[in-house]
Amino acid sequence: MPRRFERYKLTQGYNTQINKRQFQTDAQFPSEFRAPDETYAEARTIEVGGRRFDLTHALGETDDHTWVYSDGVLCTGDMFIWASPNCGNPQKVQRFPREWAQALRAMDARGAEVLCPGHGVPIWGTAEVHRALDETASYLESLVDQVITLLNRGARLDEILHAVRPDPALAQRPYLAPVYDEPEFVVRNLYRLYAGWWDGNPAHLKPPADAALAGGAAKLAERARQTSDARLACELVELAALAAPDDEAIRATRTALYEARAKGERSLMARGIYTSVAKPR
16 A cells, blocks of 8 residues: 555545545556565554554464564454354365464453454443453464364364354344354364365265265155254255265255355355355356
């Protein structure tokens, strides 16, 4: 971002007429843009308009996340978004829940009076800011500790996924609801981080093609229609669709199952993926 545009935002509250014109003059992404010409590794302090801003590096949604503190105001970026932390996105690169929690602890230590999140309304009051940061960190730390405990016992991914749960009291907080990411995805990300991509099942180390497992496609699809277990139904219909990709009845069953699955999901990520696969190919 051009430095002049950034300074206008910080000191003048983003005057649209001035700033937008300046930004459009200096940058036309992706053909023309200004690359960062000032970098830092851990922390940096800058002064803009007579005000001090403390910048701190953290591992968040990206590995180059920055959170900012200035005179009682904390800007967390997307490390706090009024939802359970986005540490397990199934379509993104590795993220680091333990380090995310450590960053939240460091933010909490600043004793901010106002928290400005990456999304959602600000939080006012030192006690309320502390509570939000402390409980979000505790939420992540609990998931990390549970996963590591089970890994040390030799548990496979399947067992871990069905055993690890967030603290029920914390899961009820309005700022920790699984409406975007969800704990199950965070658990998968933790397993990948600490144990690699192999799920612990030796048959899955070098597995056969999914289509080879299908057997009778029509029977699998019928069983998928009959079961009340949505997870099992989707697994069965996927095998059936791989074995008989041109079968219209199986395709219709697959669409109906994923449409129903999407409607029953709370997190945006799960709903989005299930909705996309429910569309006819």
